[in-house]
Amino acid sequence: MNNILIYICVAIVLIAxxxxxxxxxxxxxxxxxxxxxxxxxxxxxxxxxxxILFLSDLHNWKYGEHNERLLSAIENExxxxxxxxxxxxxxxxxxxxxxxxxxxxKLPSLCPVYYANGNHEQRMKEETEIYGNVYxxxxxxxxxxxxxxxxxxxxxxxxxxxDISISGLELPCSVxxxxxxxxITEQTxxxxxxxxxxxxxxxxxHNPAYMDAYLKWGxxxxxxxxxxxxxxxxxxxxxxxxxxxxxxxxxxxxxTREGDQxxxxxxxxxxxxxxxxxxxxxxxISIQLDAEPSxxx
Numbered sequence: 001m002n003n004i005l006i007y008i009c010v011a012i013v014l015i016a017x018x019x020x021x022x023x024x025x026x027x028x029x030x031x032x033x034x035x036x037x038x039x040x041x042x043x044x045x046x047x048x049x050x051x052i053l054f055l056s057d058l059h060n061w062k063y064g065e066h067n068e069r070l071l072s073a074i075e076n077e078x079x080x081x082x083x084x085x086x087x088x089x090x091x092x093x094x095x096x097x098x099x100x101x102x103x104x105x106k107l108p109s110l111c112p113v114y115y116a117n118g119n120h121e122q123r124m125k126e127e128t129e130i131y132g133n134v135y136x137x138x139x140x141x142x143x144x145x146x147x148x149x150x151x152x153x154x155x156x157x158x159x160x161x162x163d164i165s166i167s168g169l170e171l172p173c174s175v176x177x178x179x180x181x182x183x184i185t186e187q188t189x190x191x192x193x194x195x196x197x198x199x200x201x202x203x204x205x206h207n208p209a210y211m212d213a214y215l216k217w218g219x220x221x222x223x224x225x226x227x228x229x230x231x232x233x234x235x236x237x238x239x240x241x242x243x244x245x246x247x248x249x250x251x252x253x254x255x256t257r258e259g260d261q262x263x264x265x266x267x268x269x270x271x272x273x274x275x276x277x278x279x280x281x282x283x284x285i286s287i288q289l290d291a292e293p294s295x296x297x
Contacts, residue, residue: 035287038221038288039290040292043291047161053083054085055074055269056084056226056268057086057088058088059270060096071103081112081113082107085225091131113147118206119206123173154194162200165197186213189213202223203217228268230242233279234279267281268283269282270282
């Protein structure tokens, strides 16, 4: 009888392990479209709903040959604006960026595209003694396709009869050091971007670890990535670990309202180095932006 119970327990454990392995494998080959609805009182002049797509952390991942499944999903959302939060490629020596380049250069045919760097693009840009001119060529080819890079820069655009400010933040590479957290304040952000204006300000800030500074700076909507959803997501808790080695980050792969401000952190579209995802399906984020409804007094 005892042997039978042992066999049953072993079988249950093996089935559970196989189920986990199967789910990890599934999540490495499929993505979902996550849709959020965001309103802002600063969009009172908006003539209709505005669809923004947010892509982050592709890391040269492919969904079908030439990423046709991902491109099809992007087209099906009929975006008015595409924002990219960085790490579309993998910043490793002699690792080509053709996959990211092939996808991103197709996007400006759909709508305006703004690109803020992640730590992978940034280190390729800064460490030319290791990477040569790979980043320079990558950026130039995308700009020739119509992509607008925001490297510690802001641009105001008029879309659907209202003005929106888009800012791309590029913090020092030191903020990505493992097991350390840098001292980043709203003054740090102001020194890099200046002060936000009175229009609805969308901040592309790759690393969500410094969200308090972004919000204090005055961003109305913050779009971040970097954490890959925390690799493993636990029910009621969220992401388990960050690339810097910190556990249970406050923002890891969700939308959060902080008063009048909105935080959206992408779980990313790919992985690298640690190719594990569990309860953490990759995602393309689609945001419907609307004016905040006014109510009669």
